[in-house]
Amino acid sequence: MLHGRAKEQAEIERLLEGARKGRSGTLVMRGPAGIGKSTLVEYAAGRAVGMRVLRGVGVESEAALPFAALHLLLRAGLDRIHALPDAQANALRSALGLCDAPPESRFLVGLATLSLLSELTGDGGLLCLIDDAQWFDQASTDALVFAARRLEAEGVAMIFAARPDFPAPGLPELRLGGLDSTAAAALLPADLPPQVRERLIHESDGNPLALVELPAALSPEERAGRLSPVGAMPVADRVQEAFHAQLAELPEHARTALLIAAAGGTGELATLVAAGASLDGLEAAERSRLIEIRGAVVGFRHPLIRAAAYQSAPVTRRLAAHRALADALTSSTSPDAADRRTWHLAAAALGPDEDVAEQLEETAGRAGTRGGHAAMAAAYERAAELTADPVRRSARLAAAALAASDAGLMRRAAALADSATPDVDDPTMILALTQVRAHREFELGTPLAAGRIIMDTVPRVAAHATEHAHWLLVEAVRCAWFAGDPQLAEQAAAKLPALAGSPLVSQAIGLTRLLRGDIPGGIELISEVLDGPALVGLGVPGLTFTAGVCLPAGRAARCEEITGRIVAECQQSGMIGWLAFALQDHGFAQGLLGSYGEALATLNAGLRLATELGHEHRVTHLTCCIAWVLAHQADVPGCREKAEEGVRRADDQGLVLAASIGRWALGRLELGLGHPDAALQQLAAIPPTGIGALCAADQVEAAVRSDQPELAKEPLERYLSWARHVGRPASDAIALRCRALVDQDEAHFAAAVRSHESGDQPYEQARTRLAYGEWLRRARRRADARAQLRGALEIFDRLGAELWAGRARAELRATGDVPAAPRRAGDPLSVLTPQEREVVRLAAGGASNRDIGARLFLSPRTVGYHLYKAFPKLGITSRSQLAAIVRSSSIDR
16 A cells, blocks of 8 residues: 555656546656655556556676667567567667677667557556666667657656656656654554654654564564664665665575576576576575565666675675676576676686676677667676776777767766877877767767867877878867857968868868858859769768768758758768767758748757757757747747857857857847847847858848948958858859848849749748848839738748748838738648648658658657647548648748
């Protein structure tokens, strides 16, 4: 019977009822040891009538074995793996050691986990119970938290029970505190004197396990009320002392059996007996309610009992237990037996042991083939600890650092890299350590610091591996671009011309010239590469770099095309770290092309991934990009909040490029609201180099409309120079609009409108027609003004640029016209959420629910739910009607 947990029980009941009705939900129950988490897990299992139940329990000694906990949780449903998309099925089989396959992304494994849970739900719902989640290996935790964040309409209830520090940001939490005095008193023996009961309630702080176990540890004198004062001590330690007292009363063979079980981790009865745990000893421990034997598995009643059994033994006996377990696993046929044996040998090692270190390297390699990068890092790190030779030790630390970086554990990766010997000569090791340190600085520190780390290392790499050095120099230019630092870029670019003909080198030098204000030289170099065949054969990193240089070269459509390829490749191959980057540029390019619904969906997907990866730089940059898209729509508070937050964080981190996009968003928002002075203040703060040319047109308009034409001169020259060398119809048209605004010359307005007809940026076309219409109205040519303003309004409405549509309506009313009510003409999908829009767009192209789920990191059931919600909004009843709807929408361009 549960005492004092009515609120928690009601929350569990709500979760289960939702799952039975097809609504998924997650709950993370947090609290210290003994607070009642496991009891609530048992309550949930007992209330899951008619539901399928999957259970997994974390074991501390298993934390270094990749996907061990996930395998335990899913083993009853592995017969349904074949129902998953091939890439997901292969990823999950590889992760769980069910096949030999190359490494897969941990996020692809997470998506496969989500799909398998959806597949196992059935009609009554599915309950996943994860107890002691803090002891799950990192790979299993990543997969389950990834799946939990994306549960929507599968009918899955997932409950994590964990200590307070279990990492699960963004998931609903229930923090368990101590019981109140009434509930606490109900757990104590009735024969205790009142003063003893009060003392135990106070000392236990309401911890249920302490209330149950502490009375049993009292001496007869203490039970009678003769208690001496004791110092303050954490409840977990106090309870563990109670378990120590129980262990001390056991016979020797029972204590030995418990020690071997505590050291063994898996609880496999055959292995424990082979290692020297007697059945009589295990039975004695079970009679004392310290363990439970279910079939061929031994389980401790509570993790603190395991800890007490292990820590109460002398160190010599602990080492002997690990050696005995290693010997017992020698003949085991379990897929993980070799790795478990190696870890036991490592636990028994008293000092450097090269033989065990080499076995740990093999364990790390096996973890890598299964996507267990956190476990891979742990194995390399322990191998380094057992290595006497300093050079070999540093090599293993470097490998551990790279694996930790691949696992997204950048702080740990940097700490490992810093532990390596700084004066090694191996170029591969130097390159690995440099990449880890620079990556950490780029995403958690500043890109400028990352670039300096690279430049300090380049001479040592170049002496042995020229090609690696060249790639590092290109990376240094990229760091300089994001930091807005021409000095760093020039320092790196000066060493690059030796690679004549390389597209990445040409782009890097082009970016360097743009940063120092050489617009003609920068655009010429970049454009030559973008228009040539040299991009064929570039991998994802190289294509990502190329996509980034498309935007300052005025090639938004080319950027959208390249990043579309990168996104598809990353989603197929599971290169999730690069995916967040690609989604950033893909979404911003979509925004430049006027596809605001698609852009928001893309950027929000990137933001969610970057947040999960812990990439603070990427989060800041994406936040500013989202604000820029929102500046065109009616969400003024949302735009301000995102932009101000993004700019503040970008300024703190030295992210000049991100801050420029955030300020551009605020400037464009103020222009749309008719506040040119405020717009000018934001836009004038953007550095003229970098993407300053793209923002210059807005700065020109803000200066003219605020009656400060002298402030338009410099940005006008900047934009005219840029547009002249870019040579694109859209930029030519915007240049003409800027000249028309400054010179108040109708000929430039008319030429700009004509030039837009062959461009690819409808938003800018509408801006030009609006500005021309305003000029015509002030010239009292109302009929001519109406033609331009109606054209502008139609485009703004179609794009969903509601702020600018409002300005066009106001101008039309000033001409005596009566404009149509606010609408999004030509965009029937405007009634959908960003997620529904993307699902509908893919479904209209013929993709199945499984394919859509794989693209968007959703379960097939959730995809079906989004379509179910979208159909009535669109006024359709079947999937076959979607194609026609999408063709008429502004998102199908």
